[in-house]
Amino acid sequence: MMPPTGRECCQSLMPDLISNLPHNVIDAILILLPCKDAVRTSVLSKKWRYHWCRRTELTLDGSLWKQREDLNPTVRFREIISQLLTLHEGPITKFTLDIVHLKGLPEIDDFIYFLRNHIQDLVLRLPLRKQYALPSTLFTCSQLRHLNLHSCSIYHPSAFEGFDKLISLELCGVSTSSELLESLISHCPLLEQLELSTSEDLDMIEINAPMLRFFSFTGNISSICLKNVPRLVEAFLLGDIEQTESLDFAKIFESCSALKQLSLDFLSSEFVAEEGYKVPKRLPYNLNVRRFDLLDISLVESYKLSHILCLLRSFPYLEYLEMQVIDEDDSDTDEDEDEESLQPETLSELTFNHLVEFQLGSFIGGTSEMQFIKHLLANSPVLEILVINRQFLDKEPLDTREEIFTKISNFPRTSPKAEIVYKDFS
Template sequence: MPPKRRKHCQAVRTSILSKKWRYHWCRITELNLDSRLWETKMDKLYPTVKFTKIIYQILSLHEGPITKFSLDIAALKSCPNIDNFIHFLSRNDIQQLVLELPWGFDKLISLKLCDVTIPPELLGSLISQCPLLDNLELEISEDSLSDVIEINAPKLRSFDFTGNITFICLMNVPLLAEVSLSLYQGSSMEADNFFFAMFFESCTALERLFLHFNGSEIEPEDDDEVAMRLPFDVNCVKYLYLRFLILEESYDLSHVLCCIRSFPYLEYLEIQVGFGDAGSVESLELEHFTDMTLNHLREIKVERFEGTPPEMQLVELLLAKSPGLVRMLIDTWIPDDTIVSRPGAFTEVSKFWRASPKAQVVHKS
């Protein structure tokens, strides 16, 4: 055993045996626990019982941060309950965490990892060893571009991802019903190349989708053509939320419409507009979208509406392509007082032709 590790183990043993030495270890910032602490050669206690007592001792007496922690319970026949201990570490400045477990987290139903550095292959292995995982939330540091993440989680129903990513491969997610993707600028799954569309190929149960492209502008190359639709339709999605869209040119708007039209069974659409240049832009060539239909769309909400030309064109086209629409809510409230919606914009919207005779256009400020 390395000297440093031997030192930590002895410190914990000493604290258990003698109150006199208890506070000699309570401020140690690096802890390493292994089976040497709960071996039961001479007593009849089940190893997990000793493990639980030791963990309770640490939770009760340790003071200050724990920056590095290693736990080896691979020799145990079952994985004891370590939820409280993990929570304790997360609140005490943990920077490096090493867990050696017997089988994995076979009872874990929710996993949230925020601002952690973890190799993609290790993350994939961790997820695959959580057979009951229902909810997964990942937040990868903006400074580091992650590689491909493979997710094999047959019980997964909710997935929330924030950060840079090359690609997320959903290998086995038959129950996945809700997904939130918040992609930093520079991610290979950004809106401008629609690489993120491949993400949906195996999401056969997906009903609710939240997409946030972090306010990044879509900048076309000189030879780029207007995108018409995603490579395939996603027929299962009923709710779509597009957050913080910057609509400055018709090229931006065409990408948004391309995305929307690829979810033909949408029932509810919510769009939050970002703050772009409200200057004059060329009109969108609507003939590119003559075959666009949103027959199942019932409700639309547009937040932070300023009345810029691209926004007006978006609203006009949605009203014209939604024969089953019941309500469109135009919300012009904007938190920044220096930005106000264009006067008369809602009056113009109220005059747009509507494919649905039942559609109501409501203004909220």
């Protein structure tokens, strides 16, 4: 008999090659496949049949239980979880459950119990508006390094000793109390990244996380204090502060000695001055902030603007500044009846000795905007570029625009490199 050649030879060899792959090679292949495709490899050979059950990383999402006419997706989900609990061998160190669009809210307590001893990276994106109460078992997952929770409620037990290895925590739409949130954060001594997006109003919280390097907060809160964050480099504070009459930036940023990037959008809040209180010119200390992003700010004389100028004077090493300006004509004049255009003396002692780039968004050529640009150009000795978003200005007549551009071009500049660029970012 003639030996097989060509295509026949390849076909006869392929099953043996697949079957004889070393276990570590099969594991490496399976880890790269989506969970659904990994399960399908069970038909390749007997050796592959249950190999997917040893995967250390699993992702369960809607692609696994697409609704059929004869099967409710929640039922299908329960079947998959049951099979995993029955068939899986060895530890699961990384698990993602994404059931945001699942109408029902299936029971997952048993599966969290199954994961508890080895899980290091856990992502739970649960159905919206259901607020699943996570079991206390979650707080026994001592190997956790990354925890990402969406749309659930968490109330850790009083015996909770902390996540000693956790380095990143993201809570989005999570229901809890300010006290428990404070406690949870303080019980993660290695925490480096913290992202909070709340779905409900919170009382004041203090962030006690000595290893924290990145912090993002979005939501409504009465007050926030970065109490113990000496390594914090980036902070994003977006939302509303309810009790802004007691806003104290000196207290908020007191321990932020390493802070280099700050984005602030608490400015839509209503600032109310306490009787007899005057905003200080600057903080009692300087911060090492190099980038400062201000969203939705009105450059008119106001108690609110005084807080921002206080911060700017306290950032002597600022290199990049971006402002998204609210139209002066659209600002809320009911907030402060004494609001008026920005005056030169208000900007006294405000210098930008290290500023390289300034971006001004939503520019309309108002009096206060022009005054701020004039001051900045005259007090920025190393400025290289001033970028102005002219999108809203383009609605003005051509002669009005030309007049504004001419005025800006004639403003004195201390930096010989300063270039003014007009862009439309729409």
